[in-house]
Amino acid sequence: MYDYITIERKYGxxxxxxxxxxxxxxxxxxxxxxxxxETCKRMGLSxxxxxxxxxxxxxxxxxxxxGEQLSMEEKIYNTEVEIIREAAEQPGCIFVGRCASEIxxxxxxxxxxxxxxxxxxxxxxxxxxxxxxxxxxxxxRKYDKKREKFFQLHSGEKWGSPEYFDLIINSGxxxxxACVSLLESLAKS
Amino acid sequence: MYDYITIERKYGxxxxxxxxxxxxxxxxxxxxxxxxxETCKRMGLSxxxxxxxxxxxxxxxxxxxxGEQLSMEEKIYNTEVEIIREAAEQPGCIFVGRCASEIxxxxxxxxxxxxxxxxxxxxxxxxxxxxxxxxxxxxxRKYDKKREKFFQLHSGEKWGSPEYFDLIINSGxxxxxACVSLLESLAKS
Amino acid sequence: MYDYITIERKYGxxxxxxxxxxxxxxxxxxxxxxxxxETCKRMGLSxxxxxxxxxxxxxxxxxxxxGEQLSMEEKIYNTEVEIIREAAEQPGCIFVGRCASEIxxxxxxxxxxxxxxxxxxxxxxxxxxxxxxxxxxxxxRKYDKKREKFFQLHSGEKWGSPEYFDLIINSGxxxxxACVSLLESLAKS
Amino acid sequence: MYDYITIERKYGxxxxxxxxxxxxxxxxxxxxxxxxxETCKRMGLSxxxxxxxxxxxxxxxxxxxxGEQLSMEEKIYNTEVEIIREAAEQPGCIFVGRCASEIxxxxxxxxxxxxxxxxxxxxxxxxxxxxxxxxxxxxxRKYDKKREKFFQLHSGEKWGSPEYFDLIINSGxxxxxACVSLLESLAKS
Numbered sequence: 001m002y003d004y005i006t007i008e009r010k011y012g013x014x015x016x017x018x019x020x021x022x023x024x025x026x027x028x029x030x031x032x033x034x035x036x037x038e039t040c041k042r043m044g045l046s047x048x049x050x051x052x053x054x055x056x057x058x059x060x061x062x063x064x065x066x067g068e069q070l071s072m073e074e075k076i077y078n079t080e081v082e083i084i085r086e087a088a089e090q091p092g093c094i095f096v097g098r099c100a101s102e103i104x105x106x107x108x109x110x111x112x113x114x115x116x117x118x119x120x121x122x123x124x125x126x127x128x129x130x131x132x133x134x135x136x137x138x139x140x141r142k143y144d145k146k147r148e149k150f151f152q153l154h155s156g157e158k159w160g161s162p163e164y165f166d167l168i169i170n171s172g173x174x175x176x177x178a179c180v181s182l183l184e185s186l187a188k189s
Numbered sequence: 190m191y192d193y194i195t196i197e198r199k200y201g202x203x204x205x206x207x208x209x210x211x212x213x214x215x216x217x218x219x220x221x222x223x224x225x226x227e228t229c230k231r232m233g234l235s236x237x238x239x240x241x242x243x244x245x246x247x248x249x250x251x252x253x254x255x256g257e258q259l260s261m262e263e264k265i266y267n268t269e270v271e272i273i274r275e276a277a278e279q280p281g282c283i284f285v286g287r288c289a290s291e292i293x294x295x296x297x298x299x300x301x302x303x304x305x306x307x308x309x310x311x312x313x314x315x316x317x318x319x320x321x322x323x324x325x326x327x328x329x330r331k332y333d334k335k336r337e338k339f340f341q342l343h344s345g346e347k348w349g350s351p352e353y354f355d356l357i358i359n360s361g362x363x364x365x366x367a368c369v370s371l372l373e374s375l376a377k378s
Numbered sequence: 379m380y381d382y383i384t385i386e387r388k389y390g391x392x393x394x395x396x397x398x399x400x401x402x403x404x405x406x407x408x409x410x411x412x413x414x415x416e417t418c419k420r421m422g423l424s425x426x427x428x429x430x431x432x433x434x435x436x437x438x439x440x441x442x443x444x445g446e447q448l449s450m451e452e453k454i455y456n457t458e459v460e461i462i463r464e465a466a467e468q469p470g471c472i473f474v475g476r477c478a479s480e481i482x483x484x485x486x487x488x489x490x491x492x493x494x495x496x497x498x499x500x501x502x503x504x505x506x507x508x509x510x511x512x513x514x515x516x517x518x519r520k521y522d523k524k525r526e527k528f529f530q531l532h533s534g535e536k537w538g539s540p541e542y543f544d545l546i547i548n549s550g551x552x553x554x555x556a557c558v559s560l561l562e563s564l565a566k567s
Numbered sequence: 568m569y570d571y572i573t574i575e576r577k578y579g580x581x582x583x584x585x586x587x588x589x590x591x592x593x594x595x596x597x598x599x600x601x602x603x604x605e606t607c608k609r610m611g612l613s614x615x616x617x618x619x620x621x622x623x624x625x626x627x628x629x630x631x632x633x634g635e636q637l638s639m640e641e642k643i644y645n646t647e648v649e650i651i652r653e654a655a656e657q658p659g660c661i662f663v664g665r666c667a668s669e670i671x672x673x674x675x676x677x678x679x680x681x682x683x684x685x686x687x688x689x690x691x692x693x694x695x696x697x698x699x700x701x702x703x704x705x706x707x708r709k710y711d712k713k714r715e716k717f718f719q720l721h722s723g724e725k726w727g728s729p730e731y732f733d734l735i736i737n738s739g740x741x742x743x744x745a746c747v748s749l750l751e752s753l754a755k756s
Contacts, residue, residue, distance in 0.1 A: 062456055062459055063442060063448055063452040063453075063455060063456055064441060064442040064444075064448075065448065065456070066442070066444060066445050066446060066447065066448070067444050067445070068444060069444065070441055070442075070443065070444070074441040075441075077441060078440055078441055078443070081440055111362075113351075115351045115352060116352070117352045118352075118708060133701060134700060134701035137704035137705060137708070138704060141685060141704070148534075148536075149534035149535070150534070152530040152531070152533075152534045152535065152536070153530070153531060153532075153533075153534035154531075155530075155531075156526075156527035156528070156530045156531040157527070157530065158526075158530070158536055160351065162302075162304045162349065162351075162357045162359060163304060163305070163306045163307075163359065165359060166358075166359045166362040166363055167356070167357070167358060167359065167363070168351045168356070168357035169355075169356060170351060170352065170354060170355050170356065173300075173355040174355055174356070174375075178375060178378055181374070181378060182371060182374070182375055182378075185370070185371070185374050186363075186367060186371055189367055189370060189371075251645055251648055252631060252637055252641040252642075252644060252645055253630060253631040253633075253637075254637065254645070255631070255633060255634050255635060255636065255637070256633050256634070257633060258633065259630055259631075259632065259633070263630040264630075266630060267629055267630055267632070270629050307519060322512065323511065323512035326515035326516055326519070327515060330496060330515070337723075337725075338723035338724070339723070341719040341720070341722075341723045341724065341725070342719070342720065342721075342722075342723035343720075344719075344720075345715075345716035345717070345719045345720035346716070346719065347715075347719070347725060489740075491729075493729045493730060494730070495730045496730075538729065540680075540682045540727065540729075540735045540737060541682060541683070541684045541685075541737065543737060544736075544737045544740040544741055545734070545735070545736060545737065545741070546729045546734070546735035547733075547734060548729060548730065548732060548733045548734065551678075551733040552733055552734070552753075556753060556756055559752070559756060560749060560752070560753055560756075563748070563749070563752050564741075564745060564749055567745055567748060567749075
């Protein structure tokens, strides 16, 4: 029985779509880009301002001393953490990205990582994400690098580590439908 | 719907026990050490002779030319391959180890890899496998190295690669029971 | 020509000893545990208080807001960063650990990672570090995990990533002496 | 002092060019694609026939029994092994690819792996290898996958494993010249 499911995913693995379908099946609330929208509202910023800096943690060798100014990226992340923690006050949530499993360390989360082989991910990048063929592999790689770095900076764990995650799913091999019902029965069990 | 399930596992992850319980639930035949016993019979060798050389592929830079002698390890492996292929003539099998997913490349296999964090695996190594405390970590490491090497020599793929396997399961996090029912519903779906 | 060399190392690889010898050859200053001693002095704490919390970054989902208190671990790390930056004002430094390559991101550092196979590291753990045989593998693993986590939290990069480091050296294969002269000629070149 | 140097490399890392320059400096013989040319001659085949099947090991679950036919890929590899072993009868060789370090397991080889970050490798792929921009990342990935698989099938070790290789060099960070002189002094030391 899992009230909280956190999802990390390689670009093009379809992890987000699986999360959406799973949320419907389980009647759980889905927190993904909506977190950014809510962050905008709370901070009085436009979506473009926030989404550009979301999951863009600045590397800081120093911890902030009292009195020091926080950067805009740090303020955005703080607001996202706040939103994720508030969301988790009510059980029944699925979180996509943002290293939510670390933010919710005190909860029992089902920690899932989606991947797939390169051909499957490229195919989805072209046909679902509608990225131009000559940009597809670069887009995949850049997003993955960004997500990896963000995750490692906030958790200290390797992105995709099978000792950290509960389950690493090859969505290309299993197919979307099997992934959804697999996680549904696991969440309910 | 999967008629064939192949399992690779880190030492101490409990993958074998999960395979046993899963075989009962699904009413599938389990092929594990029994393959070695059958190999003994067919080759007229004792269990000790065979088990010492099982999963011990000699590294050979050359492919055998017609007329060249096969080593005993090679003959043992050939016999195991034969047994695994014969077994797979009837659907409903679970194979533990021996890189069976490569031997059965032409079948639709559910390819599962079990792991768990070090503390969980060490605990099982001490309490289930009854290895002495001062030997536990070394035993774990040596078995893992042996399994990794055998798998890579026969598949060319990284042991535990999330792009090769369909599912990587952290049995320490999910618990034995959840692993069994997860795979049961996936095999039946 | 490298004025700054930063070293990360797996436990038992002998990276620290190599750093010491290299410092002598190059007439560079070595910053290792001495950073902790200096931290004690500046903070008016005992060595035991500081060394227990050194390289122990607390995981914090939130960035500190102005006015919030820093934890003792954070204050210790801040002091270490300060010492490392001050040290780097004069060229000719070797830094061991503490993710110094990230702290000195604006300098041209030679980034080295030392590793060795398990048998070599275990042998040094027993004979150089004088760890009891039944504890050796556990000590190696725990230190490596701690160093990995610390590095990833501060850099966002995988510990030992060959795309991040300039050079990954197998000290067990090359031997201590060859490692020293290799780095000496590289630093001078 | 190393009489034999074996080199594995990620596509676009410039490992081959470094090997060429190193061979000149050390006055060592270089074995790379020339092995394929020699294979052609010995087998009475055209270059195109051989180069297409070079480093293309067929996956064989069975070891050949005496009397069984070898496939063309196997015969090509056997001829390459023969050429590499004959070459190594005279000290002073550099081998690029073909998992030569395993073929020459009985010799003291300096085992080097070259890599570089993606941007550096892509840049070389476009400007040195003259691959079209829309194909560059795919070409890099496919070659790397092929080399990885070939290496793992013949050695059982992970491609790029820092415990197997003596040295992993980031050629993008160090630059070609530093790589050459680094290996030159190491080979002579």
